[in-house]
Amino acid sequence: MTLSDYKPMLKIKKLTVQYGPLPALNEVSLEVKQGEIVSLLGPNGAGKTTLLLTLSGILKTTEGRIIFKDEDITNLSPPKIVFKGIGHVPQGRHIFPTLSVIDNLLMGAYLHRNEKKEIKKDLERVDQFLPVLKERAHQRAGTLSGGEQQMLSIGRAMMGRPKLLLLDEPSLGLAPRLMDEVFATFREMNKGGLTLFIVEQEIQLTLAISNRGYLLRNGRVIKEASASALTESREVKALYLGEDAERGLK
Ligand SMILES: Nc1ncnc2c1ncn2[C@@H]1O[C@H](COP(=O)(O)OP(=O)(O)O)[C@@H](O)[C@H]1O
Ligand SMILES: [Mg+2]
Structure with missing residues (x-):
């Protein structure tokens, strides 16, 4: 069985979330298939945490749908979403x-x-x-x-x-040796049947265990590709080099 045979598990359709007048997420669409490890990359302030909080029902959306295992879970309460099978490891633990x-x-x-x-x-x-x-x-x-x-x-x-685990910057504040251990654990958990959606700034470590990834910037998905294609992409290389290089992309 190849990855393209896997069933879609999570489908996010044109999701928009606002704290104030400006959207923190602007028509974000993406999907995670059952059995995959998918990474969500992007600079600080891109909207990564906002997306995970909305998936968990902690933040509410005004527009867009969240479909999990063929069921619309948009704006359900956080306990109901946990009950449906989505776990959340929040930023800051x-x-x-x-x-x-x-x-x-x-x-x-x-x-x-x-x-x-x-x-x-x-x-x-x-x-x-x-x-x-x-x-x-x-x-x-x-x-x-x-x-x-x-x-x-x-x-x-x-x-x-959980059937799907959301992880928000799990490497934050960890020594490099521990990061390796944590990511090795993710791989094992995935082999055990858990689907993972990982937000990370440790791009290499995350892409090394991921099937695919999305790049989020200013609340929009600007790229979707296989992990290997993302590793080589100029957008991800720019992310490594920081804000200046990113401005050069505009
Ligand atoms: N509680 C909040 N109130 C108002 N604005 C917020 C709040 N949390 C985040 N934001 C803004 O929303 C945008 C996305 O933030 P966030 O989702 O935390 O990004 P990331 O996790 O990618 O660093 C940023 O511009 C941030 O300043
Ligand atoms: Mg964040």
Whole structure:
């Protein structure tokens, strides 16, 4: 089976989101197929976080549709969207520092809180992908290293039993060695059947594990291509070189 045979899982159609008078997202259309790893790249302020927050129902859209597994989920509440199978690892992690690691994970299982047996299985699955969390289970989350907190944020999202996981700059604040570890974990999670949509500034690391990617700029998709084509594209090279090079593209 080649990737083009995969079923579309998430379809975003002409999505527009505004905080104030100017749109932060302007008619954004993209899709993620089941089984894929798709990366969303773009400079600061492009609208990447806004897009993920809208997919999770935290921000509302005025125009456009979000279709997940053939169902319109536009503007559903965040818990309903988690229930449909979309997990979100937010930018900045947002773990609960005074709670233990295990209690943080159980917060992620909130929607299934009465299913004790299944939750135990979910925890075992998280331990399998993120073994460090088991070692630290009873430690307060605030005492974990940055990398471990990132793993915890991912583990908490996995406890919601996602089919699609949204990751917002998971490499942020991590030492390079830890970044490699986190991205290797993503690859394993994907092999285990999870579809991933990753927002990143660590372009090379992300494209190395991705099938495809989109480039977002000023709230618009300016390019869509395979990961290898994106790696070689002048737009992505300009992104590496920063704002000055980007201005040169205009
Ligand atoms: N809460 C907010 N209120 C008003 N404007 C915002 C808010 N959050 C983000 N923005 C603006 O929306 C645009 C997109 O931001 P964001 O989605 O955070 O970009 P990215 O994640 O790509 O860096 C930026 O111009 C940013 O200043
Ligand atoms: Mg952001």
